[in-house]
Amino acid sequence: MLFRYHWSLVLVTFISVVCMLAIPKLFGRKMQEVSLKTSRQQEQFLKESETILNGFDVFYSLSLLKEIPKRIVHSSLLLKQVILKQTRIEAAVGALGFTGNIFFQITLTVFTGYLAIEGFVSIGTIEATGALTGIIFTTLGELSSQLAFVQGCQPIFQKFQATIPKHPSTSSTYTVTSTNANVPILSASHLSYTYGQHPIFQEIQLHLERKGKYLITGESGSGKSTLLKILMGFLRDYTGSITFHGQEIRNLPPHYLAQHILFLPQEAYLLSTTIRENLCLGQNFSEKQLKAACLQAGLAHFEVFETFLNREVGDRGRSLSGGKRQRIALARGLLRGQKIILIDEGTSAVDKETAIAIERELLQQPELTIIMISHTSHPELDHYFTKKFIFPTDFQ
Numbered sequence: 001m002l003f004r005y006h007w008s009l010v011l012v013t014f015i016s017v018v019c020m021l022a023i024p025k026l027f028g029r030k031m032q033e034v035s036l037k038t039s040r041q042q043e044q045f046l047k048e049s050e051t052i053l054n055g056f057d058v059f060y061s062l063s064l065l066k067e068i069p070k071r072i073v074h075s076s077l078l079l080k081q082v083i084l085k086q087t088r089i090e091a092a093v094g095a096l097g098f099t100g101n102i103f104f105q106i107t108l109t110v111f112t113g114y115l116a117i118e119g120f121v122s123i124g125t126i127e128a129t130g131a132l133t134g135i136i137f138t139t140l141g142e143l144s145s146q147l148a149f150v151q152g153c154q155p156i157f158q159k160f161q162a163t164i165p166k167h168p169s170t171s172s173t174y175t176v177t178s179t180n181a182n183v184p185i186l187s188a189s190h191l192s193y194t195y196g197q198h199p200i201f202q203e204i205q206l207h208l209e210r211k212g213k214y215l216i217t218g219e220s221g222s223g224k225s226t227l228l229k230i231l232m233g234f235l236r237d238y239t240g241s242i243t244f245h246g247q248e249i250r251n252l253p254p255h256y257l258a259q260h261i262l263f264l265p266q267e268a269y270l271l272s273t274t275i276r277e278n279l280c281l282g283q284n285f286s287e288k289q290l291k292a293a294c295l296q297a298g299l300a301h302f303e304v305f306e307t308f309l310n311r312e313v314g315d316r317g318r319s320l321s322g323g324k325r326q327r328i329a330l331a332r333g334l335l336r337g338q339k340i341i342l343i344d345e346g347t348s349a350v351d352k353e354t355a356i357a358i359e360r361e362l363l364q365q366p367e368l369t370i371i372m373i374s375h376t377s378h379p380e381l382d383h384y385f386t387k388k389f390i391f392p393t394d395f396q
Contacts, residue, residue, distance in 0.1 A: 185208055193237075263342045
């Protein structure tokens with residue numbers, strides 16, 4: 001239709017179209033870079049959030065629940081910065097495309113007016129050409145934005161396509177009313193726990209003394225881990241009574257128990273960061289305190305202490321051996337002064353030699369009260385225990 005009016009209109013329109021289509025090309029590489037960065041940051045945010053939430057029990061047991069939202073917010077702010085940068089670039093490309101759209105429409109209209117003044121086309125051609133080019137450039141502007149978006153996202157699409165299978169607490173203080181050394185540190189009377197309609201254990205009688213070393217064995221599923229979670233204050237819907245320093249556990253605030261009791265689960269929880277950050281978890285400790293806790297936990301064989309603390313542990317600590325992860329988890333608790341340690345199969349993930357070494361280091365410390373659950377006890381350590389129990393038989 002433009003050619004019917006004048007061939008030069010086709011040439012000017014063609015040049016304008018080429019310029020409009022070139023706009024997303026100019027920013028294509030930048031769009032790809034920022035889009036990939038956003039994708040990576042989103043993956044990092046999801047991974048960090050999952051890791052942090054998986055450590056709920058650890059943060060809870062150390063009275064550091066406030067660290068969970070704090071760390072997630074920090075990670076989300078990093079993601080926000082990347083998204084804002086991507087948004088600014090996309091807005092700039094969109095604004096440039098819109099400006100180009102208006103500029104070329106005006107240019108073509110002015111050029112058509114010039115042709116009309118010179119007598120090459122009629123005056124009515126201006127209106128017809130304006131309407132036609134308006135449709136062309138409006139559609140082209142939308143296409144330009146879509147091309148910019150697709151070019152930015154194309155590497156992401158390719159990346160995820162490659163993964164498709166080819167075939168179908170609070171800080172307030174709390175003081176117990178009695179810390180008499182003659183009172184059992186932990187005592188249970190007629191303790192029972194039921195999950196739904198299923199009783200886990202019933203009528204448990206338990207008396208554990210300060211600085212004692214206790215080993216609890218028994219069949220899998222008998223309720224040993226449930227007992228430790230009650231002692232730690234994780235579960236409070238039990239029946240009967242269980243006391244800490246003579247005070248009913250369900251009446252004690254969680255942060256008070258966390259100040260005195262360290263819980264070591266079967267899998268040592270570590271953040272994907274440095275050893276120092278895994279020890280401190282957002283709190284401040286001196287180099288002397290960190291070194292003392294590491295030595296006490298058996299982390300004595302390191303080259304330069306500063307280098308050791310700043311070492312990255314990898315994704316959830318996978319660059320470290322199972323024994324070293326357990327020792328770091330232990331040092332984290334000892335750093336905060338806990339003298340009562342509950343170990344739920346805490347060395348089951350390491351080899352026998354390492355497990356014996358870790359358990360011996362704990363059992364040899366006279367100031368600690370140790371309550372250990374194990375399916376595989378080691379005869380070499382029997383003489384360290386104050387008493388061994390078979391759960392639940394010996395508690396009834």
